[in-house]
Amino acid sequence: MKQIFLIFIFLTVNLFAEITFPKLTGQIIDSANILTIEQKNNIENILKNHENNTSNQIVVVIIKTLDNKPIEEYALELGRYWKIGQKEKNNGVILLISMKEHKLRIEVGYGLEGSLTDKISHEIIEYIIKPQFKKDNYYKGILLGIDNIINAIKNEYIYEEKDNLNKEDNTSFIFIFAFALIIIMEGLTSFTKNKHLKNLTKTIVFSAIAYMVSSEILQLDVLISSIISVFVFGYLFLKQLTSLKDEDINQSEIYNDKFGVNNSSSSNDIFSSSNTSIFSGSGGSFGGGGASGSW
Amino acid sequence: MSKTKLALFGMAAVMVIIVLTKINNIPVLDENVKSKWSQVENQYKRRFDLIPNLVNTVKGYAKHEKETLTGVIEARSKVGQINIDANNLSNPQMMEAFSKAQGGLTSALSKLMLVVERYPDLKANKNFLALQSQLEGTENRIAVARKDYIQSVKKYNIELRSFPSNIVAAIFHSDAQIIQTFKIAQQEKINPQVKF
Numbered sequence: 001m002k003q004i005f006l007i008f009i010f011l012t013v014n015l016f017a018e019i020t021f022p023k024l025t026g027q028i029i030d031s032a033n034i035l036t037i038e039q040k041n042n043i044e045n046i047l048k049n050h051e052n053n054t055s056n057q058i059v060v061v062i063i064k065t066l067d068n069k070p071i072e073e074y075a076l077e078l079g080r081y082w083k084i085g086q087k088e089k090n091n092g093v094i095l096l097i098s099m100k101e102h103k104l105r106i107e108v109g110y111g112l113e114g115s116l117t118d119k120i121s122h123e124i125i126e127y128i129i130k131p132q133f134k135k136d137n138y139y140k141g142i143l144l145g146i147d148n149i150i151n152a153i154k155n156e157y158i159y160e161e162k163d164n165l166n167k168e169d170n171t172s173f174i175f176i177f178a179f180a181l182i183i184i185m186e187g188l189t190s191f192t193k194n195k196h197l198k199n200l201t202k203t204i205v206f207s208a209i210a211y212m213v214s215s216e217i218l219q220l221d222v223l224i225s226s227i228i229s230v231f232v233f234g235y236l237f238l239k240q241l242t243s244l245k246d247e248d249i250n251q252s253e254i255y256n257d258k259f260g261v262n263n264s265s266s267s268n269d270i271f272s273s274s275n276t277s278i279f280s281g282s283g284g285s286f287g288g289g290g291a292s293g294s295w
Numbered sequence: 296m297s298k299t300k301l302a303l304f305g306m307a308a309v310m311v312i313i314v315l316t317k318i319n320n321i322p323v324l325d326e327n328v329k330s331k332w333s334q335v336e337n338q339y340k341r342r343f344d345l346i347p348n349l350v351n352t353v354k355g356y357a358k359h360e361k362e363t364l365t366g367v368i369e370a371r372s373k374v375g376q377i378n379i380d381a382n383n384l385s386n387p388q389m390m391e392a393f394s395k396a397q398g399g400l401t402s403a404l405s406k407l408m409l410v411v412e413r414y415p416d417l418k419a420n421k422n423f424l425a426l427q428s429q430l431e432g433t434e435n436r437i438a439v440a441r442k443d444y445i446q447s448v449k450k451y452n453i454e455l456r457s458f459p460s461n462i463v464a465a466i467f468h469s470d471a472q473i474i475q476t477f478k479i480a481q482q483e484k485i486n487p488q489v490k491f
Binding site: 072076117118119121122123126196200203204207208211212215222223226229230233237241286287288289290291292 | 313425438459
């Protein structure tokens with residue numbers, strides 16, 4: 001029960017941090033439903049092919065409305081939120097189309113600003129996509145648009161074997177660190193026969209891990225992480241104080257159980273979120289490059 | 296071991312953990328602020344470099360707009376005189392002068408872009424349109440870089456001011472100072488929108 005409770009705290013805090021952007025389900029996201037399934041598959045194949053050859057990630061996003069947000073701001077936040085592009089190359093491109101405002105933007109990641117310049121983005125929008133969109137040929141406009149984008153950036157990078165460890169360097173470090181802490185703790189506690197001192201050390205280590213997980217992996221505010229850590233500490237500590245009364249419970253077993261279950265399940269949660277979807281951003285960043293237009 | 300001893304030991308341990316997790320925060324956040332600042336300067340420099348080309352293109356078509364054009368050139372030269380070193384970011388006077396000069400250039404440029412609307416030939420020139428898109432892109436990048444910088448400064452200043460990190464900072468990084476951020480000048484409140 002208490003394990004579930006602790007995990008629940010982590011997850012709810014994480015959910016609150018989520019912003020309301022469309023879900024990244026593939027290279028083409030059509031929330032406004034203007035393309036047929038066949039057309040979407042076709043675009044998806046072109047973009048997938050391109051990613052396999054060059055590692056550049058291009059995503060086409062069609063939304064119903066911007067909700068009064070400037071399109072530049074929306075595209076940038078979307079790109080940073082999804083982390084389109086490879087981490088070291090920052091080679092992501094987003095073609096964002098908003099149907100209600102009749103606005104579109106090509107948002108270019110840091111690493112492609114040299115080949116897909118503002119000028120080229122502007123020309124693709126102005127002279128290639130816009131004429132098609134004005135005639136309501138959305139599919140053709142998008143197709144020609146991504147064709148030209150690919151033309152501009154295809155020679156910038158070549159595909160290299162993906163290093164899966166890169167994706168979670170920070171995360172894996174934390175887990176190794178946490179693991180080391182547990183081992184050190186076992187060593188430390190072996191010096192004393194005092195069961196309460198042992199358990200107290202474990203409690204402290206566990207709250208330290210809770211702090212690291214919440215601040216480094218979940219990227220929470222320092223204050224919130226501290227509160228979580230103190231909360232976890234207090235919870236385990238009180239648990240321990242009350243258990244001082246009934247000595248007959250086999251404490252070490254409870255703690256082992258707690259550590260085992262918590263660590264494995266929380267790590268699964270974190271990793272699975274990046275593995276379950278077929279397509280996901282790989283850590284690219286954006287700095288406001290690209291161009292906007294309207295039709 | 297009694298319960299009070301246990302509690303005291305626990306509290307001491309928590310304090311040690313807090314210090315250990317925060318002792319590196321100030322240097323790390325400081326480096327982050329510096330790199331964000333250099334991005335701000337880069338983007339302003341980019342705009343600075345774009346202007347001669349833009350002015351020359353406009354000059355060819357809009358001969359009667361000498362006043363506006365000199366306004367842009369003068370604002371540009373003012374910007375060229377002020378540079379802030381990344382180690383000098385906590386100096387409020389420097390930051391204000393920098394903001395003021397850049398803001399002056401922003402408003403001079405937006406004036407120029409308004410004037411340009413009166414010249415259909417210029418508006419049809421592909422070279423000018425490309426330059427205009429570059430200017431627009433640069434303004435957008437400046438906005439992004441500034442926002443990132445403001446956010447990094449906010450993080451740093453919060454670390455320096457809030458409990459319990461302020462105590463850790465005061466003990467281990469006593470020379471750390473509050474970093475200045477942009478105050479939005481009056482003329483900048485109306486964002487220059489380059490329209491097509």
